Amino acid sequence: MQLLAEETNLFDFGLVGRQLPELLKYLPTTLELAALSMLIGLVLGLLLAIIRIKKIPVLRQIAAFYISIIRGTPAIVQLYIAYFGIPMFLKYMNLHYGTSFDISAFPGFACAVFAMGLNESAYNAETIRAALSSVDRGQIEAACAVGMTYPQALRRIILPEAMTVALPGLGNSFIGLIKGTSLAFTCAVVEMTAQGKILGGRNYRYFEVYVSLAIIYWAVTIIVERILKLIEKRLELPEQIDKKKDSVPETGSEVEEREAAVQYDTNTRPEKALSQ
Amino acid sequence: MIQIRDLKKRFRNNVVLDGIDLDINEGDVVGIIGPSGTGKSTLLRCIDLLEIPDGGSISIDGEKTELSRHSRSQTLSLRRNTGMVFQRFNLFERKTALENVMEGLVTVRKMKKAEARMCAEAELKRVGMLDWSGHYPKHLSGGQQQRVAIARALAMKPKLLLLDEPTSALDPELVGEVLETIKDIASQGFTMMLVSHEMNFVRNVANRVIFLDGGKIVEDGTPREVFDTPKSQRAKDFFAKMHLLRQPEYTI
Ligand SMILES: Nc1ncnc2c1ncn2[C@@H]1O[C@H](COP(=O)(O)OP(=O)(O)OP(=O)(O)O)[C@@H](O)[C@H]1O
Ligand SMILES: [Mg+2]
Numbered sequence: 362m363q364l365l366a367e368e369t370n371l372f373d374f375g376l377v378g379r380q381l382p383e384l385l386k387y388l389p390t391t392l393e394l395a396a397l398s399m400l401i402g403l404v405l406g407l408l409l410a411i412i413r414i415k416k417i418p419v420l421r422q423i424a425a426f427y428i429s430i431i432r433g434t435p436a437i438v439q440l441y442i443a444y445f446g447i448p449m450f451l452k453y454m455n456l457h458y459g460t461s462f463d464i465s466a467f468p469g470f471a472c473a474v475f476a477m478g479l480n481e482s483a484y485n486a487e488t489i490r491a492a493l494s495s496v497d498r499g500q501i502e503a504a505c506a507v508g509m510t511y512p513q514a515l516r517r518i519i520l521p522e523a524m525t526v527a528l529p530g531l532g533n534s535f536i537g538l539i540k541g542t543s544l545a546f547t548c549a550v551v552e553m554t555a556q557g558k559i560l561g562g563r564n565y566r567y568f569e570v571y572v573s574l575a576i577i578y579w580a581v582t583i584i585v586e587r588i589l590k591l592i593e594k595r596l597e598l599p600e601q602i603d604k605k606k607d608s609v610p611e612t613g614s615e616v617e618e619r620e621a622a623v624q625y626d627t628n629t630r631p632e633k634a635l636s637q
Numbered sequence: 638m639i640q641i642r643d644l645k646k647r648f649r650n651n652v653v654l655d656g657i658d659l660d661i662n663e664g665d666v667v668g669i670i671g672p673s674g675t676g677k678s679t680l681l682r683c684i685d686l687l688e689i690p691d692g693g694s695i696s697i698d699g700e701k702t703e704l705s706r707h708s709r710s711q712t713l714s715l716r717r718n719t720g721m722v723f724q725r726f727n728l729f730e731r732k733t734a735l736e737n738v739m740e741g742l743v744t745v746r747k748m749k750k751a752e753a754r755m756c757a758e759a760e761l762k763r764v765g766m767l768d769w770s771g772h773y774p775k776h777l778s779g780g781q782q783q784r785v786a787i788a789r790a791l792a793m794k795p796k797l798l799l800l801d802e803p804t805s806a807l808d809p810e811l812v813g814e815v816l817e818t819i820k821d822i823a824s825q826g827f828t829m830m831l832v833s834h835e836m837n838f839v840r841n842v843a844n845r846v847i848f849l850d851g852g853k854i855v856e857d858g859t860p861r862e863v864f865d866t867p868k869s870q871r872a873k874d875f876f877a878k879m880h881l882l883r884q885p886e887y888t889i
Contacts, residue, residue: 507741
C-alpha cells in the first residue's frame with residue numbers, strides 16, 4: 362500500500378508547500394542564531410582588527426594565533442568542542458572555585474551562538490582590518506591634529522568610512538552565516554534544518570522537505586541581500602548638492618572692510634620686531 | 638609666545654632636524670623655506686606630534702611639553718593648541734563642509750551642537766565658504782576644500798596655526814583664492830608657521846622668514862633680509878635656482 366503510494370506519487374509537489382508553515386515556525390530560531398552570532402562576530406572582529414592594525418604587542422600574537430586556529434578547523438568541529446567543552450569548563454569552575462553553575466541547564470543554543478560567533482569573528486577580523494586600513498591616512502592625521510583621541514577618531518571618522526568599505530564583505534558573511542546555522546543541530550538546537558529532518562523522519566518524504574528548506578533559505582537570502590543593498594544606498598553620499606541660497610549675503614561694508622584689510626596687509630603692514 | 642628648543646628628528650641614519658631653536662611671538666607669521674627634502678614638513682609635523690621627535694621641547698604660553706617623552710594628555714593638549722593645514726587638505730570625506738568644521742568643536746571642545754554650528758558657520762564665512770556648507774569634499778574644488786580645511790583649523794582657536802604647502806596640490810588658477818584667504822587670516826593676528834614654495838607670497842605675507850637646510854636654521858630675518866641679502870651661500874644658491882625657474886621660457 363505504502364509502496365504503491367510512492368510509485369504513483371514520486372514527488373509530492375503539494376507537500377513542499379504544505380510543509381512550509383511547519384518549517385517557518387523555526388525561522389525565528391535560525392535568524393536569532395545568525396543575528397546573535399553576527400553581533401559577537403562583529404564586536405570581536407572589530408577588536409581583533411584594531412589589535413592587528415595598532416600592532417599592540419602580546420595581544421597581537423594572541424590574535425594571530427586565535428585567527429589561525431579558527432580558520433584552520435572545521436566549523437562543525439568547533440561547534441562540538443563548544444557543546445562538550447563549555448559544560449566541562451563550568452564543571453571545572455564549580456569544582457575549583459566553588460561557583461554553582463547549573464550545567465544541565467546550560468542551553469545548547471548559547472553554545473551554538475558562542476561557537477558560531479567566534480568562528481565569524483575570525484573571518485570578519487580580516488574584512489574589517491582591510492576596511493580600516495583602506496581609510497586614507499590623511500584623514501586620520503587630520504582627526505589627530507584637531508585633538509581627537511584614537512577612540513574618538515575611530516568612532517567619528519574611521520569607522521563610518523570603513524563601514525562603507527566593509528559592508529559588502531560583512532553582508533556576504535552574514536548570508537553565509539544564516540545558512541551555516543543549520544550546523545547548530547550539533548548543539549542540540551532545533552532550528553529550521555533540524556525541524557526539516559524531524560518532519561522528514563515522520564513520513565520519509567526527505568526530498569520534499571529539503572526542497573521546502575531550500576526555498577525558504579533562498580527567499581531569506583534574497584530578502585537579506587535587498588536589505589543590504591538598501592543600507593548601501595543610504596550610506597552613499599549624494600551625487601550633487603545645491604549651493605546654499607538662504608545664507609545672508611555679505612553686506613557691502615563687510616566686503617569693503619575685508620578688502621581694506623587685505624590692502625593694508627600687502628602694502629603697509631609694518632614688519633614686526635623680531636624676537637631675536 | 639612659543640618657544641621651540643633643540644628639536645631633533647632623524648629617520649634611521651638620516652638626520653632631518655638637527656637641534657632647531659625657534660621663538661615665535663604672538664601674531665608672527667613665520668615663513669619657512671628651503672630646498673626639497675630639507676625637513677620643513679617634518680618640522681611642522683613634529684610640532685603637532687604627528688611625527689615623534691627624538692628630542693626637544695616646545696612651550697606654548699608657558700605650557701611646556703617634552704616632545705620625545707610626553708604623556709597622552711600632553712599630546713592632546715599640544716594638538717589642541719595647534720592647528721594644521723595639510724598640503725592635500727585631508728578633509729573628512731563623509732562629512733559636509735559644515736560638519737568638517739563642527740567636528741572638532743563637538744568632539745574635542747565638547748560644544749553643544751547649536752553653538753558649534755554657529756561657530757563653524759562664522760569660520761566658513763571667514764574663508765568665504767558659507768554658501769557651500771552643505772557640500773561634501775568630493776563636491777568641492779581643491780581650492781574650496783583647502784579653504785574649508787583652513788576654517789576647520791581656525792575653528793579650534795589654535796594658538797599656533799601650521800600650514801604645510803597649502804597651495805602646492807592646487808591647480809594654478811585655484812592658488813590665488815587660497816593665498817588670499819591665508820593673507821586675510823594672517824592680517825587678523827593669527828600666529829602662523831607657513832611652509833611654502835610661493836616665494837612672492839611668503840615675502841608678502843610673512844613678517845619673518847626662516848631658511849632651513851641641513852637640519853638647521855640657516856637664515857632667519859625679515860623677508861627683506863632673507864630674500865634680498867641672504868648671508869649664507871646655500872640660501873644664495875637656492876634663490877638663484879628659484880630665480881632661474883621663474884625666468885620666462887624664451888630666455889633660457
Ligand atoms: N616617514 C619617513 N621615513 C623616512 N624618512 C622620511 C620620512 N618622512 C620624511 N622622511 C625624510 O625626511 C626628509 C625631510 O622630509 P620633509 O618631508 O620634511 O621635507 P620637506 O622639506 O617638507 O620637503 P618638500 O619641500 O619636498 O615637501 C626627507 O629626506 C625625507 O626623505
Ligand atoms: Mg614638505
